[in-house]
Amino acid sequence: MAETLYGLLALSAFGLFIAALLLGPIGFFRAGDLHKRLAFAERRILELQGQISDLRAQLRLGAQPPPVPRRDVENLDAQLGETRTSAPLAPAPAEPPPRAEPEITLPLGQSAEAAASAEGLAASDAEPPPAPAEPPRIRPSRSLEEALGAQWTVWVGGVALALGALLLVRYSIDQGWFGAAARIAAGLLFAAALAIAGEYLRRKETALSQIPAVLTAAGTVSAFGSIYAAHALYGFIGPAFAFIALGATGLACMAAAALHGPALAGLGLVGALTAPLLVDSSEPSVWPLVIYVTIVTACSYGLARVKFWLWLAVTTAIGGLLWGLALLVQGASQDQPIFHATLVFTVAQTFMAALLFAIDRNASVADQDARIDRLPVYVLSAFGVLMLMALSDSTDAGHFGLAWGIAASASVAILAASGCLAAPAAGLTLVAGATVVAVMAIWPEEAGEALPDPSDLFLIWPKPREVGGFSVFALATSFGAAALAGARLLRGPKLPGRIAALYAGAASLTPLAALGIAYLRLSHGDLNWPFAAYAGGLALVFTFVATLVSNRLESEPFEVLRLSLGAYASAALAALALGLVFALDRGVLTIALALAALSAAFVDRRLDIQALRWCVAGLGLVVAARLAWEPRIVSGNLGATPIFNWLLWGYGVPALAFSLAGQLLRRKAVDAPALAAQALSILFSAFLVFFEIRHWINGGDPYARGSGLVEQGLFATAAFGFSIVLTRFDATRTNIVLRFASLGFGVLSFGFAFFGLLLFKNPVFSGEAVEGGAVFNVMPLAYGVPAVLAAVLARAAQGVRPNWYRNCAELAAFSLIFVLANLEIRRIFQGPDISFFADDGSASFRPASDSELYSYSALWLIFGLVALGYGLWQGSVKARIASAALIVATVLKVFLFDLSSLEGALRALSFIGLGLALLGIGLVYQKFIFARRTAPT
Structure with a gap:
């Protein structure tokens, strides 16, 4: 530790020495050069002002002004280091409206330039222009020299001062010069001296910007170190007194920040909040800590x-x-007072943050x-999450009672009121509502209540x-x-639309x-008439308020x-x-959502309320999610009657309801809710037709x-039917x-078919x-009807659908x-079982x-000829x-298969028929398709 401190001290001293060695000569010569240039500029400006005054006097007397030597101007430019540019520095102002100019008599031989100058001077004498507005003061940016000499040196000096004090204490300990009490007293006196010096310089030397604050900060660090050493190293003071002394030092530092600047505020806040971590106690108590941190944060907010x-807030x-969070971690395994x-x-x-960020900032x-x-939404949402974590952890630890509910209610009240x-x-009002729902969701379950099955988590929750x-x-x-x-x-x-929407x-x-x-x-998702009554009462309350708003809207047509x-x-x-x-x-x-x-x-449609259109869209999204989660919205005994069963109610009513809703919405606009x-x-x-088909085919079990x-x-028939109807409507x-x-239905029908x-x-x-007779069986229903509808779809899609769509329908x-x-022929010769393979x-x-x-x-x-x-x-x-x-397939079959399989007259008839057909086809192609036109005589 001693080597590290000595290294830091040496590094700081070396940095200061280099800064003084380099910046001193640079600043000296730079200042001398700037002084010479400034004196020369002032002298030349005074000379030019005198020449302008003489020129104005000569123009008033009618004499020709002497020309200004260009050499003087060039010398002035060269000595000042300026470069002339022909382009103007700012855009030319717009021409003022023409006004009467005084008549000016010029002597003979006067140049145009002089005339222009004379006109300008006369105009200025006749009507002085208004004084230009004072331009805004722009704070000049600091140069590197100023930053090094006036700012960085101050802060480096403060750090060096604090390190010097600590090293001096360390050296005194190593040498054994003073006792422990004397060292602590010396540290406190040194801290007081630095604070007093900072305050004195702040009052007397107003030109000093950061030196008083740096001295006060160094004194604060010295005080913190001395108090901590008195408690942790030597045991002179107990944990309670050390805790109070450290907190008082932090608060005093924040109070001094009001005079010395924001740097002390951050130092004091960090020191005050970390003070409890520096004090160890054999019997810790959480209530003094809570009171102390609350007071510190209140002072910092103030x-x-x-x-x-x-930034401080x-x-x-x-x-x-x-x-x-620290209290949550500490109280996870502690007793009930920690939780309270x-x-x-x-x-x-939460209350202090709401008072500062929400009310004082925006009220x-x-x-x-x-x-x-x-900003207030983010900050208070974080405290709301902290409250939910505290409630959840207390529930897990077995602490639940009146304080639990009071704290949750207080948090909701603060958020909503703010x-x-x-x-x-x-x-924050939406945050308050979300907090209410979250507290109800994490409310502890009844003792011995079994947890719901994960598959029913969204429908069945444990009893509270x-x-x-x-x-x-x-x-x-x-x-x-x-x-x-x-x-x-x-x-x-008069609230804006977005804020009104939040409320x-x-x-x-x-x-x-x-x-x-x-x-x-x-209720666990079961039927519950009392809850239905509550919902009806809530609907009546909303209807009553909507009626009051509607009556008020007649006299006050506000968008809100x-x-x-x-x-x-x-x-x-x-x-x-x-x-x-x-x-x-x-x-x-x-069904209920569709009717809603x-x-x-x-x-x-009746009241022209835009929000209700999006209410239809929202209900539609909920219904779509319900279908995606479980398409079988109807369960139980549906009855065996085809078509007229519970499916017609479960799927037909929503289909009719949304169809009518779409028509009502389309009368005003074709927007997202209508679509x-x-x-x-x-x-x-589509679901109604699908499940009705399955219900009919499977004897009442869809x-x-x-x-x-x-x-x-039947699926293919239904899909082709939907495709035809929708294509006609879209056309x-x-x-x-x-x-x-x-x-989509077209692709689905092609999939069923192929x-x-x-x-x-x-x-x-x-x-x-194959069920049925030799000719009249189920195959015409399964194949013939979809084939006819596919042909109708191909014709309906002509010109309104892509080529691939029509080609697929024709195919x-x-x-x-x-x-x-082909299947009918096989059914005639093979019977009901027409599979390729034998039954064994x-x-x-x-x-x-x-x-x-x-x-x-x-x-x-025959099919080839018909085609x-x-x-x-x-x-x-x-x-x-x-x-x-x-035809090619038929030729190959006759020559490769029938020639070896058929016998007798059938073989001959096969070839005779094929030959006659091929001749007829050739004649048709030559006469109607590829006929050569003869030249006219």
Whole structure:
């Protein structure tokens, strides 16, 4: 330790020596040179002023002015080190309006320059220009020389002084010169001498900027060190006296900062807040610590307020947060007094921070001039989180009682009142509401209550301990915070829109969120008529307030009142929706929200409240999240009746509600809420059709596992139907929701067609038996109807959808019809089981008769001819390409397969038919497609 101190002392002395060695001569010669140049400039300026006066007198007498020697000007420029520039330093001012000029008689032979000068002087004599405004004083930037000589040397000297004092004490200890008491006394006297010297220089030498503050800071450091040594090293004073002495020294340093500057304030604050860490006690008590830190932070806040030092206030808040965290760590394994002291400390720190950052900083701002101030929101949100941590830790440690609820209520009250008293800090009202909900969420559960299953965490929460206290806290804090925010909103008709929106959100969302948390914790998601009654009462309260605002809006047409009306109307609808959820089965949550969205759209149509449109969008987002989490919104016994069952209520009512809401909203504007309602209507309609199909196919169980051929065909039919309808609508309305929905359903239908019907559920590959007769069976329903709808979709998409979309639809239509025809032939010859493989489980293929093979060849040839005819009729190259592909496939089948498999007349007929067909095709191509035109005679 001694070597380190000696090294620092040597380094400081060497730095001072180098500074004196270099800066001394530089400053001396630099000052002499500047003095000479300044004297020469003053002399030349006086000479030029005299020449200008003589020139003005000669012009008044009519004599020709003598020219100014240019050599003198050049010499002056050269000696002053200035360089002339032809460009002006500032833009030329605009020409003044013309005014009458006095007549000036010039002697003969006078030059134009002299005339111009004479005119200017005459104008100045006739009408003196107004005195220019004094330019703002710009503080010149300090040069490196000034920074080194006047600033850095002072601070380095202060550090060296403090190190010298410490080294002197160290040296006296090593030499054994004085006793321990004498050393402590000498340190305190030295500290007092430095403080007195600093104060004396501050009063007598006003030109000194930092030297008094540095001396006082050095004295403070010496005092801190002496007091700590008296307690920790020598045991002269006990922990209580040392604690008080260190704190008093820190407070005195902060008081001196009001006279000496902000540097002492930071030093005093750090010293005062770290003083408790320097004192060890065998019997520590937390209450003196809480009182002491509270007093220190209060003094620091007061100094920051008097001197307008925002940095000091922020530093003080950080110190309070750190001490709060330290108390939490210390009290995690301690007794109940630690917990009570932590709560009191957190409430006190929250109150002081709210008083300075929110109220004092923003309370005097007029409503129309208010702008959102984020600093109080950030600081007080941090203290709110600290309170939640203290409450949670106390619950884990087994401390819960009246103090728990009082501290939580006090924190909410401080946040809500601060946000209402200062309009720029309106965000604190939302912080207060969030604190209410968080406290209700972390309220300790009843003893012996089993924790909910993680999968039901969002629906079933444990029952709270002391239900009466929980209910009183929920009602008092939520309604209190909402009432304060609502009253402030109605008292500020000139508030800006963003601040009014914060008050409106706090006034409407806080009671709704509290009611939802209370329902989850007390009712566990079951039916509860008392909660439904509470929700209905809350809806009536919101409706009553909205009526009052509506009546006031007729006489005072302020935007804030219109926003308030929208917020309370939306809150009334949301409370009504919650009441429906509480009174009905949990599966009708989506229904209730959809009906609430329709009500909001209807009220917006009647009252023209912009906020209700976004209420529809918000309810739509909640419903979309509900569908994403669990698409099966209806559960239980749905009944076996197709179509007319509980699914029609669970999915049909929301689809109809959002469809009507979208139409109501579109009458005013096609914006995000209108598009969201329209999208949800389409989505619910799709879910309704999907689950109704599964309900019908699976005998009343829409959630059965597995799927068959008919079900896949119905899915493809429904998807193609949605695509056609949405494409038709989009072609007439040009709606982005309809466009993307039609594309999405188109892709879905292509997937059902290609993967579901042609591959995975194809009875040839899946082995599923075909129900029905040889011709009239389920395959026309599974393949034929989707094929027809795919062809209709291809025609509807012409010119309004991309080429790939139309090509896929045409390919799907042709593929489904072609596969259907081949499957029907196989059903006629093979029976209900038309799979490729035999029933014995082996990998052998099921044999086919000659008639069946010939039928396939004839069918392929017919399809090729039909495709060729369609291509000629419509001029479609794609149809002719498909025809060529089928004909090539038929030729290959006849020559490679039928030649070896068919026998007798069938073989001959196969080749004869193929030959005739090929000749006919060639004739068609030569005559209609590639016919050569003959030259006219």
